[in-house]
Amino acid sequence: METAVAGLIQIKNIELCADYDFVMPLEHMSASEPSSKLKTVKASCQTCRLRDLCLPIGLAPDEIGKLDKLINRRQRVRTGQHIFRAGKPLHFLYAVRSGFFKAYEVSNDGIEQINGFYLGGELLGLDAIGSGSHQCSAVALDDGEVCEIPFDALETLVREIPTLQRQFHRILSREITADHSIMKLLGSMSAEQKLAVFLTSLSARFNMLGYSPTSLFLKMSREEIGNYLGLTLETVSRTFRKLQDDGLLDVQRRHIQIRDLKALQQMTEIGHCNH
């Protein structure tokens, strides 16, 4: 459990990046977001430690410079704050620099549906491009930072820099393939498999960001996990228990210690699906 806590701290540390001055704190989200106190700083892909995971992959230094000029600011976001809301016009895409975000929709019957969780290096707001307004809302489940990318300017730059264009298309396409995996999960996996996929996916993403792949601190509740995986919160809880009893995990509420990552990954593949 001490290690789990260490994992947590590590996750939080990603946002520490010394070489930027804070520009004046700014009330960004006006009336509709009374609790917002988003600090903004000049963003820089040049020195961002996520530049090999994010939009700038493969860009030459001068091209990254152009991209930097376009991304005017980096925003600090506190837990519980929204970066955008469903229905609002699309002005920016948001690149996650640090923290942990949830994208969700609320249907007119008032039921929430979580579309995904987003970590460092991932892009939020792509589903808004089709209609020009955000389909989902995005909220921080942990303190973090996002880079604000003006969409129109990005499209213009994308026309100038083929490598950037290619990368942008890749990102859009990968969002599609990721959704296809989730569709497979939702349509044909048992509760146990779903949770195994969920954990191994988180594990891999944390690992990519340089954190422990086995010591996870979950930023979301059991209910949110269940919502995302098509399960009830009780089933999520019981399934965590089951995986713990089988010796695959140590579960201490939101601190998850993966004891047997191999076995978890195998559960992901093996076809004891239903249909």
Next chain:
Amino acid sequence: METAVAGLIQIKNIELCADYDFVMPLEHMSASEPSSKLKTVKASCQTCRLRDLCLPIGLAPDEIGKLDKLINRRQRVRTGQHIFRAGKPLHFLYAVRSGFFKAYEVSNDGIEQINGFYLGGELLGLDAIGSGSHQCSAVALDDGEVCEIPFDALETLVREIPTLQRQFHRILSREITADHSIMKLLGSMSAEQKLAVFLTSLSARFNMLGYSPTSLFLKMSREEIGNYLGLTLETVSRTFRKLQDDGLLDVQRRHIQIRDLKALQQMTEIGHCNH
């Protein structure tokens, strides 16, 4: 039931478009596809009746001309033929001109997962952009035609024509939002709701193409519907029965006559979801 058959015939008619000469029949898919006899013709967006649904939306006539130059051919595809296979490198995207297509993946445990069904005006192969090779296979469930769009050339043209760029990005983004709807469906709807969504979606798409929104001829088996919706084929069959007993449908195997579209659409929204 006669009307259902009429619907079917109508669907097939879309591929009749008199003003193109058939170029020589061509063995397109070489060794791996022994049954292929794909005839190809010069494609033309200019005169395509789907130009307001497809990639050329909003383009000026001269811009459509440029797009035409790039899309070198239109291919006839017979029922059961593949247009591409998972694992093959991405050379082309395919715009459906007519017919009915299924995109699916087979995981290494041999289980098929259907990602979607594609009708006229829709684009196949978008999930290949991320990795550069096709993630899924695409097969015709009915005779039809597809336009072959060289992806590299498309990216180049997209850089030249902002309107085309915008439209391409919209299409990619809409694929994402469509997948999100399916995720919601898979994660939180009852069998009855799933089928209602499935039918109303098909109905709307047929309608958009100019066909009857109430008289559907399904090109896929119960098993394929179930696979897509996260149900077994038996449940699909029973649920069709239930909807028929409730007076919403007439079901004659694959001929579906929608008796109460309004009611079907309402089932789609109402929140007797589970979690």
Next chain:
DNA sequence: CGCGTCCGTTGATCAAAGTCAAGGTACGCT
């Protein structure tokens, strides 16, 4: 420090959909 709230756990019960099995129907092929 003590209280209240939120979140997670656990148990008992129930229902929806999966599984297994047995026909039935349409359609293509010889």
Next chain:
DNA sequence: AGCGTACCTTGACTTTGATCAACGGACGCG
């Protein structure tokens, strides 16, 4: 025409996970 196969339907039974309910621990706040 007759046969065979693939697909669909229907029934009986089982199972997984949802639902309802009670409780317990952690944390924040007065």
